[in-house]
Amino acid sequence: MAYQNILVSTEESVAIVTLNRPDVLNALNQATMNELVDALEAFDHDETARCVILTGNERAFAAGADINEFRGATPVQMLQEPRFLQWERIRRFPKPIIAAVGGYCLGGGCELAMLCDIIIAAETARFGQPEINLGLIPGAGGTQRLPRAVGKYRAMELIVTGRQIPAQLAYEWGLVNRVVPAEVLLDEARALAREIAAKPPVAVRLAKEAILKSLDTPLDVGLDHERRLFYLLFSTEDMKEGVEAFLNKRRAEFKGR
Ligand code: CAA
Numbered sequence: 001m002a003y004q005n006i007l008v009s010t011e012e013s014v015a016i017v018t019l020n021r022p023d024v025l026n027a028l029n030q031a032t033m034n035e036l037v038d039a040l041e042a043f044d045h046d047e048t049a050r051c052v053i054l055t056g057n058e059r060a061f062a063a064g065a066d067i068n069e070f071r072g073a074t075p076v077q078m079l080q081e082p083r084f085l086q087w088e089r090i091r092r093f094p095k096p097i098i099a100a101v102g103g104y105c106l107g108g109g110c111e112l113a114m115l116c117d118i119i120i121a122a123e124t125a126r127f128g129q130p131e132i133n134l135g136l137i138p139g140a141g142g143t144q145r146l147p148r149a150v151g152k153y154r155a156m157e158l159i160v161t162g163r164q165i166p167a168q169l170a171y172e173w174g175l176v177n178r179v180v181p182a183e184v185l186l187d188e189a190r191a192l193a194r195e196i197a198a199k200p201p202v203a204v205r206l207a208k209e210a211i212l213k214s215l216d217t218p219l220d221v222g223l224d225h226e227r228r229l230f231y232l233l234f235s236t237e238d239m240k241e242g243v244e245a246f247l248n249k250r251r252a253e254f255k256g257r
Helices: 030-045 075-080 083-091 108-115 130-134 142-150 152-161 167-172 182-197 201-214 219-233 237-247
Strands: 006-011 014-019 051-055 060-062 097-101 104-106 118-122 126-128 164-166 178-180
Touching (some): 030 051, 051 182, 060 097, 097 182, 108 126, 118 182, 126 167, 142 152, 201 219, 201 237
Parallel strands (some): 060 104, 118 178
Antiparallel strands (some): 006 014
C-alpha cells in the first residue's frame, strides 16, 4: 500500500511511523488511520521489526480526529464507519509502540499516544482532550485511559475543561515516561526502541500482553494469566539461551523463537 498520510521507515529492528499531514497538524482522518493500521499490521508480520516508534512533527504529534469528517455526520454513519475498529486493531498490535510526542497531542492524538505503550515527550509537547469545546467527549478511549493514567480528578478537570497541559506537568501526572529537549526526541525514542528490540521478542510481546491485561482484570485473574504466560516462555529457545548465557557469563543472542 502506498501511503499518502504517513511516512514509514525501518532502521535495523526498529520501525518508525511518522504521521504526515503537517498542514492540519496531523489531524487523524479515516485515511490516516487506515494507513496507520495497515503499516502496523505489516510490521506485525515482519519478524525483523521488533519495536515501533510512532511520531509526528515538531508542531504536532496529532491535533485530534479530523474535525472536517464530523461536519454533517450522523450517529448511524459514525456507527457504520470502521472508525473505532481501527483503534481496536491498534490496541491488539502485539509489539511495543513508543509514542515520540512533540507539539500538540490533543483529542484523538492524545488517545493515540495513550494507546501506545511508552510515551516520550518533547519539552514542547502539549496534551489535552478538547472535545468538550466541540460539544463532544473523547471517543477513542480518552475517558477510560486518561483516568487510569493520571487519576480520576485530574482526568475530570482536563476532559470537562478541554484545557491543555504542558509536557512537564504531563510527566508529573504520570501521563508520559519522560520529557526531553525537542531536538533529541527521536534519538531518545530510537535508543529506547533499540534497547527493547535487543530483548527476546516473544517475552517482550507476552510482557506487553500481561501488563495490558492488568488494567482490565481483577488481580487474581491477572495473576493467573501472568503465570500461564510465564510457563509458556519455558518453551522458547530464547529463554533457554538467556538462562545458558547468564550461567556461562556470556551475552545472550535472542532469535525470537
Ligand atoms: N481537524 C481538522 N483540522 C485541524 C485540526 C483538527 N483536529 N486541528 C487543526 N486543524 C487545522 C486547522 O483548521 C488549520 O487549518 P487551516 O490552516 O486550513 O486554517 C491548521 O490545522 C492549523 O491549525 P490552527 O491554525 O488552528 O493552529 P493554531 O496553532 O492556531 O492552533 C490548535 C492549534 C490549538 C491545536 C487548534 O488547531 C485546535 O484547537 N485544533 C483542534 C483540536 C481539537 O479540538 N481536537 C479534538 C478533535 S475531536 C477528537 O479528537 C475526537 C476523538 O476523541 C476521536
